[in-house]
Each structure stands twice: as C-alpha cells, then as structure tokens.
Amino acid sequence: MPSQPGHNGWRKKTGGYEFWRKTLNSAKYVVAPMVDQSELAWRMLSRRYGAQLCYTPMLHASVFNRDQHYRNEALQSCPEDRPLPYKLDVREQAGCQLLTVHGRTKEQKGPKTGLANWKYIKAIRDNVKIPVFSNGNIQYLSDVTRCMQETGVDGVMIAEGNLHNPALFHGIDPPIWKMAEEYLELVDLYPCPLSFVRGHLFKLFHHGLVIHSDIRCMVGTGKSLDSLKLAVLKMKERCLNDMEKFRTCPEMFESKLPHPYWICQPYVRPSPEEAEENQKKREATKRPLDLLNIPADMIGMSKNKIKKKIKNPHKCFDGSKKTQYEKCESCQNPRGKKCAFGLCKKCCKNKTKTETLDCVGHGIYLKSKIEIQEQCDTKRKELDLLEHRLTSGSTYNAGHQEVKGHQEVKGQGHIPDHCDNFAGKNTEKEAMTECCEKEITEVT
Template structure:
C-alpha cells in the first residue's frame, strides 16, 4: 500500500516503487494507494497506471498510521469523500478502479456501503470480514465467521468480489464453496508461508530441506531442545542434522495421532501454516496461571522490577530515578493544560502565548515573542523614509521630451 500524498510529492518514492522489475507471472499487477483527497489520489494513480493493470483504493486499513492520517478504514463512515474519489478515478484513469473494504457490524449497512462504491465506479471489490475495531489478535483469521454477511452481500452486487482473510489452502476451497465469491485474497498469511499458492500442504521437513529457516516455528514450540541446538549450530551440516532429527520426532508424533482431527481450524503443527497471533489473554499469562510475567517478577523479588527499557536508561544515567513522587511538578497552562513557561507574562505555554501575543500585538520576553516591538520599529522606519512622488510625464514640446531625445539621438 502506497501513500498517495507522498507518492505525488516525492520523486524518490515514485522511483523506488515504479522501477521494480516485474516478471510476467506477476501479472495482473495491482497498485494500491491510501488517500482521503480525490485530486491527490487521481494524481498518484495517473503516475502509476502505466506500470500496473488496475488501481486499488484501500479504505479497509485499520492500522494506527491510517487513523493518524485519516484514511483507510477511518474513512468508511464518510461516504461522500469516498464516492468522489471513485467517481473521479473512474472518469480519469485508463485502468480499472477497485476497493478493499472492512465491514460494518450491521450487515445491511455493509450492503449499502458496497452498493455505493459499485455505483460510483468501483469495478472489483475485496472484502475482509472484520470491522475496523477488530485488529491485532482480534483480526478475523478465516472467512467462516462472515458467511452470514456474504449470503446477503454477494447477490446484491454485479461486480466481481474477492474474499480476504485467507490463511491456508483449505480456507480457499471452503470460502469459494460456501460464500460464492469469485476469488480469494491472502495478505498476512502468505508473509509466513506462500505454500498454499502451490496448491498443496506439504510436511515441514520437505521444505526445510530446501530452506531451513522460518518454517520450523510451530514445531519448535514443542521441541524446544532442538530450538536451542539450532541456535548454536554454526554449519549447514549441523542444521541439516537437526532437520533430520526434527523429522523423526514429528513422524513419531504423526504415528501416535493417526486418524485424529486437528485441534482447531489449522492443521497439525508439522504442516506448513501461517503464524497465528496469540489472543490478548494468551501466552505467558496463560502459562503463569493468569498472572503476567511482570507480576511474577515482582512476586519473586518482593520489590518493583524495572522494565528492560528503564534498566537501559539507568545504565546510561545511574542517577536517573523513576519514582513518580520525585519527578518535578510543572505548573500547567491555563488554556490547554501543557506546562506553562516560568517567565511567560501571560502564564501560558509557548503555543497559547504565541497566539495571544499575536492577537493583542503584545510582547512576551520569556518566550522570545516581540510582536509589539517589531511593529513599533516598522512604523518608526516608515516615518523616516521620504515620500515617493509620482513621476512627471514629459510632453513632446518640453526639454527632455520624447521628440527631442529622438532628434538628438538621430543627429
């Protein structure tokens, strides 16, 4: 996803993203932008349209950067700007315009939202079956939870629809069969494993023989001794030996669980699969009987333990203290609550002081603001300057006139 404003203004940003070599297998290639201004979005899209086969507007991004920039999913309640963006892009671009959206908690509102985008000119829609509030561990991992939405959304539209949120190969088959979507999309899942694009779910060690890297994540959560040995291995032969040992242990586990069903919608851990984020209450708290790691540290030591970040700060500055009672107290600005300047004549912070001093043409030496003095100096300087007089227009019969000048020049 590219930032439309930065793309328009920064030639280096354009070069980095437009000069990449693209192999034929990468086509059709979609250029995706985030934007909240129709003119800016179309300018960016016009720069990119000759390098791709379609342009995608992403009003479905729920990251904090989208919230700060007021784009992505934080525009989905403002239908007029989105409609203007799609209308203008549909009119100006020579390639199709498409959108990727999140859903609303209300199914009927999601249907109306999609219909609005289609009417404005959207030619393909990608739907992620989660709301903008469902991010991080709450992000929907598979399309199963959105079937009720799909049953109403798909028949109400004429444009092609892709279902997002795909993690594993079984999700693809189930999604197309149960939802009627024309295709599926995988984003975060294939960052960990792109194997589903090969149409198979191989055993981990088959790929580990080719590249012994990130594919061991799930299995090594169980065989942690091998994980420690892997970290100490210094040669390719040592890594290959560990791969064989891992294969033997997994095969024994397979023989013990033959015929059993996977514990969740994901296959057994020896099958290549994406990383699944732990929920907000899982992980170390679960292992510690509901207590966080930090709570256990305090319990063992009997005193408050500094975080790693604070320990680093204390190493750089041994005299630094983190006791809240010892922190200096600052008087607050009467208007905004920020710390006020100690020598401010208005008892305000710098920002509020600057606005008030400019409005009243006053000075605040404490903040270095001299609006009154600069105005007085400006007026005094203007008073010492001679008045400018209008130049007199010379007539042809007066000395120095145009005719006399030309005559003397010809002579």
Template sequence: MPASPKREGFEFWEKTLGKPRLLVAPMVDQSELPWRLLSRRHGAQLCYTPMYHAAVFARDPHYRSEALASCQEDRPLIVQFSANDPEDFLRAALLAQDHCDAVDLNLGCPQANAKRGRYGAFLQEDWDTIFKIVNLAHQRLAVPVTCKIRVYQDVEKTVQYAKMLEQAGCQMLTVHGRTRDMKGPKTGLANWDVIKAIKESLSIPVFANGNIQYKSDVERCMRETGVDGVMTAEGNLHNPAIFEGVQPPAWEMAEEYLELVKQYPCPMAFVRGHLFKIWHHSVTIHQDLRTKMANAKTLEDFVSVSQDLRRVCEAEMMQASGQEANGRTPHWLCQPYVRPTPEETQKRMLEKSLKRPLTENEQENQEPHLSKRALKKHQRGKPLVKIGRKFDPCSTCSNPRGLRCVFKLCRACCKEKARHAVEDCPSHRFLFKSKIERRKHWEAEQAAKASLATSGTPTDTPTDTPKDTPTDTPLEVPGGTPMNVDLLDLPEGTSEVSRKDDVKTELRQGTSRDVCTDNGVDAKPISSSVPSDSPEAIPSEVS
C-alpha cells in the first residue's frame, strides 16, 4: 500500500512528501535506482523514476519488475508514465501505486519517439484526452496524480493549459520553461516568466525546471518565480552534488556511483551514460580513455577506466598546484555542460568542414608557395571533392570499366559489344553465345524426338529411361522384321504394358493384326500357315 493515506495539493506536498524543494527529474535510462540513491545522498529531496510506457508496463511483467526496482532509502518516489489513452494510464498506475507516493503523467517529452507515439509534449494539443487521463486516474487511484509539462509560446494559453490540468485532478505540477521545439542545438534558455505566471494562477504546488546548473540557480529561480521547488536534469547528471553547492572531483562521484551499481545492478548502458557525463570534460582531453570507456562492457571495465582517469587527473592536479587557474574550472571537477547556441553550433560545423584533409585534387593543384591553411582558404566555398577508388575508364565512354570484363568495357558498352559479336562476358553475366548454343542443342534434341515419333526408328541420342519403365523396343515378328508396338492400332483404355504383352502374344500365335506403314494402314494377315520367309508374311516396310 502507499506510504500514507491519499492527500491532495499542498497537504500531499507537505505531509506525504515532506515538503521537498530540490527535485531530480525523470530521465529515460538515467534516473534508475543507483543514480537516485546517489542523488539523495547529495541533497536531492524527491526523485522520479525514468519515464515508462504505460501500455508496455501494464502487459509486460519483466518490464514492470525492472521499472519498480527500489529500496527503503528510495523514498519519497514518484513513478512517471507516458500514455495517450486513459485506460492504459489507469492500468499502469494501479500496478505501480503500491510502490510509490504518486504517479506522474509525462506531458513534456519533446523527442522524436514521443512524436511517433503521440505522447509527451505532442499530446498537449489534445486537451480533451489529457483531461480524461488525469481525471480518471484521480478518481480511481489511491495515490495522487501529478503532471510535468512544457510551455507554449503564448503565456496565456500556457496558463489555461495548467488550469485545465488542475481541474482534471492534478495535485502537483512541474513546468519546464521551454517549448517542445526547444531541444538539441535549439535548446536555448527556459522562460521563468511563464513559470511565474502559472504559479500565481494555480492553487497546487508548482515546480520549475530549466536553467539549473549550480546551487545558486536554484535559489535565484525560487526567488524570481515563487515556485515551491526546483527540478534539475542535466545539472544533476554532470554534478550529482549540485544541491550541496559543491563541485567534487569527478572520480569521487564515479566511484560512489559504481559502488551503488554493485549493490543494485542495472544495465551497463546506463552506467556508460552516467560515466560519460561525470567525466565529460576529462574524456574530451584524454581521447584514448574515452575510447576505452566506450568499449567497456562489464562493471569491472568501467571501474578500471575510471581508475585510469583518476590517476591521470591526479597527476595533472599535482602539476597544476600553485599555478593560476585563469578563471577556468579544472576539467577533473564536476561541472555543468553548457550547450552551445545554434549560431555556435553552425560555426563549429563550418570550421570542422574547413579542417578536413586535403583531397587528392587539392594536393595535385597545390602550389609550392601556398601553405595548407592558405590553400584551404582559397578552396573555401568550392564544392567538396570526394575521394574514392579510381577505376580505369571504358575504352568507348567515360564510365569506369569492369575490372574483369572480357572486352575491358563498362557494363552498358559490354552489353552492346557482346550482343553484336555473339560472345560471352562472365564478369558482367552477359551469356549471348552460351544461350544460342544451348538453344541449338535443345532444338536438335526436339527435332530428334520428333523424328523418332514420326518414323519410330531409334536415334543415336541416348535417353535416360527408368529401369521399370517399358521402352519402345521394336518387337520381332515372324520373319525377323522389327515392329514398333506404339504404332499398332490398339483398343482404347488398354495400358501400355498390357498392350505390348497382348501384341507379343498375338504375334507368337500368328494372329492377324493391322500394321501401320508409311502409307497408312495396310491390313495384312499374319498367319502361322504362311512361311516365315514369304514376302506376304509381313509388310515389306515396317516403321
């Protein structure tokens, strides 16, 4: 059961949650149990689980068991779901309510997968569905429902959006002061003025999210907006001790986190992501250790690379002792990641393209008196020349010729050449000559079979006949002249084998039979009374 009876609004915030003001945001693949425990040890007062897909959570027990991994130290805790259907959200929330203090609906995720699934910030245009999701959960759950949103460009519309959520039953609202389009290089600064307007319009606790990189930002945000608490995501990822107002050495946070992972195992992908952020400023300098961290697969591998980074950083720290810092924070201390502006990102990409290696054409055209830098300046603005494998040209056109072509031509020219010359090119799989030879051979076989069917005379062409299949062997009639049984006029419905047996019997007994000749049917009686050497005994020409 939930830790305490269901309360609402400020009563829930004060008595159930303990009036938290410092919150760690829900982060996909990043706010797992070991990280939440690390954050709580360093000042976090309320943590959220990562965002879980409500429909999958409800139907998949394995997914659910991993999502609900927790311990006694991990409270207060709010479980967050993404959903676009009231029933899906309710089913998931009912399964989670005994393991948390509240259930949160994600209405702020701006990522592409949220757009494809129509949830997160991409559900904010469908107020009717959002109202039904929140209201149904509010009526049926034993724990409160909270929401996390992003703002609109229009302040008044954002305020009305927040009021709608409060009317639906939302008991606590977190507002990210950016629009859903503000992400990646276009992140920009969060708008605290919108958050302030929402706080002044609602009667439930409101938390601010965005622009939190240091402890001083927390205090300034609460002072300027009047919110009840502040939530951080990236600031916490790069410095888990942000709420303590300190910047510890990166190895201290890394080692403490790895110890928690030993106690509460989690996927190594989560570990890699956390270590890259803690060590971000150091691995940008020590690229070899960055590669080692990227290739790490086990917890022992991550411990090893973290120890290597510590040794390198401690050596640099000893060398730098007594020297002026020039106003810069040493890279081995936990510090926030400052996102570049869109203009800075574009400029960096341009500079990177200008620093590309010289192409082969540039090297060939390089004048002795021009430096590499001057040459690049000269080439600036010209289209890039791709470096690729060079092939010998076709002898009839400018296309590259086939490496193993018989005629040393490109595919198109080879086809024309082989067709007119009636030759083969195995490399290009043009087999004009072979096809003609096969066709002639087949036509010869068909002609031989037709001749055999017409004349009944065996040809020299061998045929594969099963052992049990009767052959068309000519029978010996009295007088020694061969006769083909297939050419005899036999009654219909008689099998081939039985017909041949009957003919053999009749021939032995001298029974008269119509024998087919080249000129048609010549009725010649075959009798035992006629001498075998008489010309009248059998036809003179038997097919």
C-alpha cells in the first residue's frame, strides 16, 4: 500500500480517501472475496464486464501458513488484475482505510440469511470518515444505483449476484453458455482447481440445471476440464434448441423467472420462513433409524457405526484386522485395490501414458480425454452453424435488466411471500417474445 515516510523511520499509512482515490482509482464496482470462487480466472471475467476492484479468495489461515502450493494458488495474479488480499480490519482507529458493511446480523446466515438492512449501512456511513462499501440485496445494476443513493456509500460490493451474472456491472443479462465459455477460456490461461470451475458452472447454470438434470450429472461428475467443457457445449445445444422453439411457441417456457432460463439472472433465496418449512418437509421424508430391530452383531455400536454398517455390511471396525494388500504386478509396491491393471499408481501412470488408456481406479483418463476433445470439436462446429442460423439477420442486444414486472429488492423492504418469483404473472408473453428476439444473438 502507498505510504509516506514518518518519524523514526516508520512509514505512515495513506489516509482512507487518499488510498481509495489514488490506489483504488475511486473504485465503486467491487467483487467480494469468496471462498474458492474469486480466483484469478473469475476475477478477469468480472473485470471484463465492469468490475473495478476484485479481492483474492478468502483464505484458510493455517493452510496458508504451512502450504506453499496453497499460497501460490491463492495469490495467483497478473498485471491486469492487481487484487486486494482479503483481510479483516475492525476499527477505524486501528488504521482501517476502507470498510465494507454487509447489513446483516450475525444470526442472518444459512437458511436465515434474509435481506440486508441498508439503514444499518447508512448509519455507519454517516459516522465514519473513511470510504464505505455496501454489500447485500444487489441483483441488478439498478440496485447498485439505488443503494448508493439511499446509503451514501462510496461503492457497492457483490458476491452471489456476480456468481449468477458476472456481467451485472455492465447492466446486461447475457446467455449463460456465453459466460461459461468465456470463463473456461480464461481458465485455460489461468488454471485453477477443477472444484472451482465446477462451482461456477453450477451457479451460472442454476436455472437451466433444474430442467436439464443430465447436464447437472455431467457437471457434478466431470473428472477433467474437457469433460466440463463438453457439459457447457451440451447446455449450449439445449439452450439454442429451446430458443428456436421459443420463437414460435413462447408459452412452452412460461415460468416464474424474469427471463428464460438460458439468460443470466439472479437467484433469490427462500425467505427464512420458507426455508424452515422446506427443512421440515425434508425431515419428514427421512427414514428414521430403527434401533429396536437392529441385527445382533450391531448391538452396542454407536448410531454412526450402525448407519455405516447398514450402508456397507462388510465394513469392519476392528482395527486389529489389518487389510492385506496384494503386490503390484510390475514392482513390489502394494497394488491399487481398484486398479484396472493390477498395478501401483506409479506403474499404472507409466502404462496408461504409453498405451493411452484409462484407469478409473487411479483416476487416470487419458483415452477419455482425447475422445472428449474430439466430441467437443465436433459439437462446437455443429453449434456454430446452429447459432449462426438463429442469429443471422437479427440485431444484437446483449440482454437487458429492465424486465417488465421485475420486483426490485428494497434495502428496507420485504420480498413478497412468493420471493422466488421476480416477475410472476406480470411477465407477459409479448414482452418475453420481444426480449428473446434481442437476446438470442451471440454476445460479441
């Protein structure tokens, strides 16, 4: 951070507003630090669509301290990025240069999250002399503007809204597959763990995966980046086909969503009351553990062990009975229990690499990777032709956020009982048809 020489050799911290203006360039569109979700590739995608300031992911302090690989992965950056490392400053008197206020109490988490209260944020803004960012209740760019007007904050930080629509700060709602394709291109440039990519696809495709459950399985079980790329192409294919049907028969796609499912749009959590009711329904469907009629060999076991034994009757809890491992067929190391070739992992790697094979037991998929790449190339060519046919002759509009019937989330208001319904029955077929004609064109 920029600082100035002080007495006794100490360097004085830059003041809050000076730091915000000179170092952060008066950033007001901010992407929050998120666990396993604000990695470099996602930050670069967010910056491409209007984010002016991004944070590194939230870090696990003890792992960060002991693991060099974790540190390198967490702090990955590039000249175009320059993120702020995530940290916690509590008080202005302790040297805090910038403060973000979430507007929720400590009890508001999980199913009880509810709405952030912008009155709390405004109260803090009015009583500190450093820049303040607001966080909470941001679903569209219009919410950003209204929040800054009502609270007087210097910027707005978003998290969940950004995960469902990384182009939120540009005020557009692009096709979900377009954002996924651009993100995967950035992952090729700035690699990250596969679990991060999987998490982003689940968020981007949230509404689409409700309809296309087979693609949900592809995303959830994909073992490589190429397998996730194939899932994105499958989703793109389904979306383009449905968009073609939408032109002639929009009533097939009537829903409570403000846009068709193939358009990036916010996800609204159920209200605390609805979440509690949903939990009760889930609990009612669970089969209770019958402790009165358990087999004789399970008597005396804990509930946890009984559950494990019922799930796996061959499971042994006797630590004295050690498993005897067979030897690898190529060396004297223990072989993998599930290896397809009866080898240890090292020998299996050599064999699969030499002969281009798969080994499910060791999680090696060299043959499948080549096949998936070929499928991706073929599918991509087919979809390019379909997309060109759908978009030829139409005027591009990268989506919009002013949807007829859209119910904005007020900082001090309440989401109606049907909180998962932004537009409800006010979203007319005529408006949707007109919207689709514009949104159907590929984002340039």
